[in-house]
Amino acid sequence: LADLMGVKSNDVITTCMSLGMMVSINQRLDAATIELVAEEYGYDVEFVDAEEMIEDEIEVEEDDPEDLEPRSPIITVMGHVDHGKTSLLDYIRKAKVAAGEAGGITQHVGAYEVETDSGKKITFLDTPGHEAFTAMRSRGAQATDIVILVVAADDAVMPQTIEAINHSKAAGVPMVVAINKMDKAGANPDKIKSQLSEHGVIVEEYGGKNQVAEVSAHTGEGIDELLEKVLIEAELMELQANPDRLAQGIVLESRIDKGKGTVANILIQNGTLKVGDPFVAGPVFGRVRAMENEHGERLEAAGPSTPIQLTGFDDTPQAGDRLIVPKEEKAAKEIANQRQQIRREQSLRQTKHLTLDDLSRRMALGEVSELNIIIKADVDGSIEALSGALQKLSTEEVSVNIIHTGSGAITESDVLLASASDAIIIGFQVRPTSTARKLAENESIDIRLFSVIYDAVDEVHDALEGMLSPEI
Ligand code: GDP
Numbered sequence: 001l002a003d004l005m006g007v008k009s010n011d012v013i014t015t016c017m018s019l020g021m022m023v024s025i026n027q028r029l030d031a032a033t034i035e036l037v038a039e040e041y042g043y044d045v046e047f048v049d050a051e052e053m054i055e056d057e058i059e060v061e062e063d064d065p066e067d068l069e070p071r072s073p074i075i076t077v078m079g080h081v082d083h084g085k086t087s088l089l090d091y092i093r094k095a096k097v098a099a100g101e102a103g104g105i106t107q108h109v110g111a112y113e114v115e116t117d118s119g120k121k122i123t124f125l126d127t128p129g130h131e132a133f134t135a136m137r138s139r140g141a142q143a144t145d146i147v148i149l150v151v152a153a154d155d156a157v158m159p160q161t162i163e164a165i166n167h168s169k170a171a172g173v174p175m176v177v178a179i180n181k182m183d184k185a186g187a188n189p190d191k192i193k194s195q196l197s198e199h200g201v202i203v204e205e206y207g208g209k210n211q212v213a214e215v216s217a218h219t220g221e222g223i224d225e226l227l228e229k230v231l232i233e234a235e236l237m238e239l240q241a242n243p244d245r246l247a248q249g250i251v252l253e254s255r256i257d258k259g260k261g262t263v264a265n266i267l268i269q270n271g272t273l274k275v276g277d278p279f280v281a282g283p284v285f286g287r288v289r290a291m292e293n294e295h296g297e298r299l300e301a302a303g304p305s306t307p308i309q310l311t312g313f314d315d316t317p318q319a320g321d322r323l324i325v326p327k328e329e330k331a332a333k334e335i336a337n338q339r340q341q342i343r344r345e346q347s348l349r350q351t352k353h354l355t356l357d358d359l360s361r362r363m364a365l366g367e368v369s370e371l372n373i374i375i376k377a378d379v380d381g382s383i384e385a386l387s388g389a390l391q392k393l394s395t396e397e398v399s400v401n402i403i404h405t406g407s408g409a410i411t412e413s414d415v416l417l418a419s420a421s422d423a424i425i426i427g428f429q430v431r432p433t434s435t436a437r438k439l440a441e442n443e444s445i446d447i448r449l450f451s452v453i454y455d456a457v458d459e460v461h462d463a464l465e466g467m468l469s470p471e472i
Contacts, residue, residue, distance in 0.1 A: 001034060005041050015040050028344075063242040063270075071241040071304040072113070072121035073234035074143055074267065077128040078164035079150030084180040085128035087217035088150055092124065092227070095220060106296040110252035110265030111307035113294070116227045122234075123267070123305045125252070130160075130167040131413055136250075137171055138419035138443070139320030143250050143267055146233050147175045148226070149201070153187035153214070157195040159406060163413060165199050166404035170372075170421045174237070175201060176229050177212040183219050241304030246325040247273035251281055251317045252307070262313035266323055272303045273310075278329035282321025283343050285336035286313040287329075354422050355446035356459065360466035363398065371398055371464065372423035374414050375405040382428050382453065383407065389457045390426075393464055400460070410447060412436050419443045426456055 002009040009025055015037050016023045023029070029037065031047060038045045077085045093105060096114035105112055111125045125132075125143060133144060147168040151161055168175050177196065179189045193203050193212065202208020211229040215222035248271055254264035264281065266273075273279070277288045289312030291299040302308045314336075317323075326332050354368065362368045373390060377383045387402045394400045403421055404414070410425055410432035416439070418425050424446040425432075432440060432447055440447050450456040 001029065001037065005038065005043055007041060012037060063245065067242040067244055068240040069243060069304075071239050072123055073145040073230060073237070073239055074111070074123045074125065074305060075146050075148055075230060076125045076133050076144040077148045077150060078130050078133065078168065079128075079180075080152070080155070080158035080160040080164075083150045083152040083155065083158075083161070084217045085150050088148070088178065088180060088215070088223075089124060089126070089128060091217045091220060091223060095223065096227075105294045107292065107294060107309065108265070109292070109294045109307045109309045111267055111294075113305075113307070114227070116231060117224055118228065118231070120231050121305070122227060122230055123307060125267075127252075130164045131416065133171070134167050134413065134416040134420050136320045138416050139318075141250050141320040141322060142171060142173075143252070143269070144171070144173055145237060145239055146230055147173050148178050148230065149175045150178045150180050151192050151196070152181045153179045153189050153192060154181050154184040157192065157199065159408070162199055162406060163404065163417075165196075165201055167413075167417055169200070170403045170417060174233055175210055176226070176233055177201065177203060177210055178222075178226050179212060179214045180217055182214045182221055183216040189214050241270045243272050243303045245271040246327065247271035247277065247279070247302075247323070248325075249273065249323040251319055251321040251323060253319055254313075254316050256316060260311045262311070262316045264310050264313065264317055266308050266310045268302050268304055268306045268308065270304055271325070272301050273308070273323075273325065274301045275299075277325045278332040279323055279325045280332045280336045280339070281313065281317040281323040283336055283339035284313050284315045284317045284321070285333050286310075288312050353419060353444050353446070354424060355444075356424060356448065356463040357446075359463045363466075369398060371400050371460075372403045372418075372421050373400060373460075374403060374418055374423050374425045375428065376410045376414060376425065376430050377405075377407060377428035378430055380407060385453055386426065386428055386456060389453065390460055393457070393461055395464065398464055400464070409433050410436050410440075412439050415439045415443060415445050415447075418445045424448065426450065426460075428453065428456060 002012045013023055019036055035045050077089055079085050092114055111123050113121050113123050115121055136143060149164055179192050197206055201210050203210050203212040213222050213226035213229050215226050247268055249266045249268040252265040252267055257263045275288050279286050291302055291308045291310055293299055293308060375383055375386050383405045387405055390400055391402060403423055404417055409430050410427050412435050414425055415436050427449045429451055
């Protein structure tokens, strides 16, 4: 700060002290203090998103449409507990991988590729459920192209089914429905389809756009059809990548191995990663030492939608960190350094999520045109009343979107969704769990608790009134 203003650092320290803050030269100042101090020297402060600035700088050139080739879709399986997510992943892995590939899957790389009867490939992420999906998204990363929503035919649409639906919708990821356990006596797929339609997932035979397959993860019935439907969805999406460019990918998991150092599971999203490439993954610099696929085979190069296990890191990146290969090694090191610095600063100065109090200011800056809300309440009746009343508060400038509702306490999963979608959480006659409260504090998510519907509506209304951008 002293450098930027062209004054001595001691002067800045003195100024801080005169403002009542005892600081040392190594200390980082928070935004409010920086503004105060700068004002003392006659400067106006403008904060910019440093991470975005760096990414803009290194933004690799756009792909020439001629270089783009179809790539295989990347799938996450979601659904209520015990509806068969793990069984489905297991069945597909055994049926579609072991047969073709010598040795089958010998190691965990966070995802695996299967080949369907039609000879096309699909990549499945190993971790089922919407928590991992949304945790990744709250870190700004999206790995999934299509969600397979598993619902047990002998059960019903359950709370986590609804969460999965809302988390996928908030991410804008299409869903293919797998109605599982069709081998069971009580299987009633029609009931499931009609319940799903109440939650906006309307299958094709009801005139909607969600494809559905009736399957059994035990007998394998319907699984080929399910995979074909996933491929149809993928075709509609025209998923493409350019294998002839420097690689971009995402860290799915990482760990430290005694012999190899940091080992990370990476999903390549675009381009081709080659042995010897310098790279940066989040704040970590590295150079590709070795790559292996899920069959334990060494690879010299890995192209789009390929999951790999990678070694060659200087340090350990985190799940959700983005991996890029810049043109020059020097740039990779620079980016790693800058990202480290930003991380340090961000851990001191949390990333700001939207709060009701902050709405009008951010609206005036043109930053906000929608207000995403998650509603948790004690009973369904209150949820309906609240969503109806809040949605009516939408104006031309600001649309109020209820992105998820549910009965019961506010959970970690709600907070993650809020973080990923920059939403606020309204609790009516319910409270957050203690882990949810802690997470909300860390992520600076605004949770508002009410026991009178009118109060909730009033508060949001007031915030929106304040945030209306001036008419011209
Ligand atoms: P998850 O919690 O969604 O991952 O569910 P699991 O895959 O662990 O399955 C929960 C239970 O349902 C297990 O006992 C499975 O054996 C059983 N199950 C899963 N799929 C099927 C199926 O297609 N048919 C039958 N009969 N049971 C199934």
